[in-house]
Amino acid sequence: MANDVRPESMERITNEQLAKSFIEEQVDILRRQIGDKKVLLALSGGVDSSVVAALLIKAIGRQLVCVHVNHGLLRKGEPEQVIEVFRNQMNANLVYVDAVDRFLDKLQGEADPEKKRKIIGAEFIRVFEEEARKLEDISFLAQGTIYPDIIESHGVKAHHNVGGLPEDMKFELVEPLKLLFKDEVRMVGKTLGLPDNMVFRQPFPGPGLGVRCLGAITRDRLEAVRESDAILREEFEKNGLSGKVWQYFTAIPDMKTVGVRDGKRVDEWFVILRAVNTVDAMSATIEEIPYSLLNHITKRIVNEVPGVCRVVYDLTTKPTGTIEWE
Incomplete structure (x- = not known):
């Protein structure tokens, strides 16, 4: 599969059987790509990052390290759901970071919407970088890039804020959903057993409740x-x-x-x-x-x-x- 073009021959994932076939194919690809190395993922709890996490857990288990940053701008119950689904139910290697005070202190007194977005994005990168540097032997960075992201933003999924990690952190990218549309991602997530209220979650801005x-x-x-x-x-x-x-x-x-x-x-x-x-x-x-x-x-x-x-x-x-x- 090409990195930037969805093949015309690629069948749309419209049912559970097609989703199962996609999952089997990707599990094989991921295992060959990653081997015995470790993968880092910023797990927001949104649809895309959650489906990537579930797919990677199926493929490589606890070789995946998920970092969930609670910046205090999520909807009610979302951080708790991430912990329940991934750590308690799927036995994920999950790092939970309570950064609520850190983010809200940085945002104090700032009323300009664009400045708020920049503060949230920049602080997320800093927190994620700090957590990444605490970990050893990470070779890959997983992202929830989907096909519309490639079309609209040249492959950079900016709202996940992981594209700004320093260049000395030479991670190889893992983007197993990069040729899927959102409805296909949801079908894959449902087939992987994620709860409906996570898979069918409505769009949520990157800065969360901050906007x-x-x-x-x-x-x-x-x-x-x-x-x-x-x-x-x-x-x-x-x-x-x-x-x-x-x-x-x-x-x-x-x-x-x-x-x-x-x-x-x-x-x-x-x-x-x-x-x-x-x-x-x-x-x-x-x-x-x-x-x-x-x-x-x-x-x-x-x-x-x-x-x-x-x-x-x-x-x-x-x-x-x-x-x-x-």
């Missing part, structure tokens, strides 16, 4: 974003919308609104709900959520999330609005 805690990030508002997002996801799952809506999330601006709580005036945050459908993310339409469900979600958020007194629903299509708020 949904709008403006300068504070720990209490970041936690409010995380909790409100968890409520939205739970209710969409209960009401059959999780597989119908392409992307849905909450965001909280760095501003407060007047409200009334327990008969007293309060100044608290407001939560923005966003739910969009799209084919290629170049344009997006708004999902029509039943009013009764919106009302229920609103009541849960204002009653269960500290510091929030108001909820609004973003009805803006793309264009003119982007999918994310910043």
Whole structure:
């Protein structure tokens, strides 16, 4: 297979049998490529890195060293799920790094969206490099590169932030999914036995909740974003919308609104709900959520999330609005 062109003869992976054939082929290729050496992987818990991890575990077991960096910007329960699935269920060689304070201290007071992204990306590379240098005899670096990444970014999967490791760390790349589209990656992941809520996870920005805690990030508002997002996801799952809506999330601006709580005036945050459908993310339409469900979600958020007194629903299509708020 070529590095940068998907062969026309390559059959689309549309069912479990084709996925099994792909897995068998890749396991053989990986074992021959890697031999008895070790592989390093930045395991975010997203679809691509999780499927790469599961595939490599099947091929080489604990020769794979997974590094999961918790930067404090993940959704509720995601770090715990990575540990449960990979360390406890799949017996992965998993290094868990609690870098929450480190990231949030670096981000303190920074309101510019692009600067926030750069801080998060650069700090991730530094943390990952530090962990990599603690390990011995690592010869390969695995990445969750998929075919659209090759088309759009010349093979550099920038949102995984591992492309910036220093050149003296002369790792050979391992990219077993590089000729697959996202739907094929999901089929492979499901066939490998990963849980559905990991395999079919909706798109999530590289900087995570850092771009949904709008403006300068504070720990209490970041936690409010995380909790409100968890409520939205739970209710969409209960009401059959999780597989119908392409992307849905909450965001909280760095501003407060007047409200009334327990008969007293309060100044608290407001939560923005966003739910969009799209084919290629170049344009997006708004999902029509039943009013009764919106009302229920609103009541849960204002009653269960500290510091929030108001909820609004973003009805803006793309264009003119982007999918994310910043």
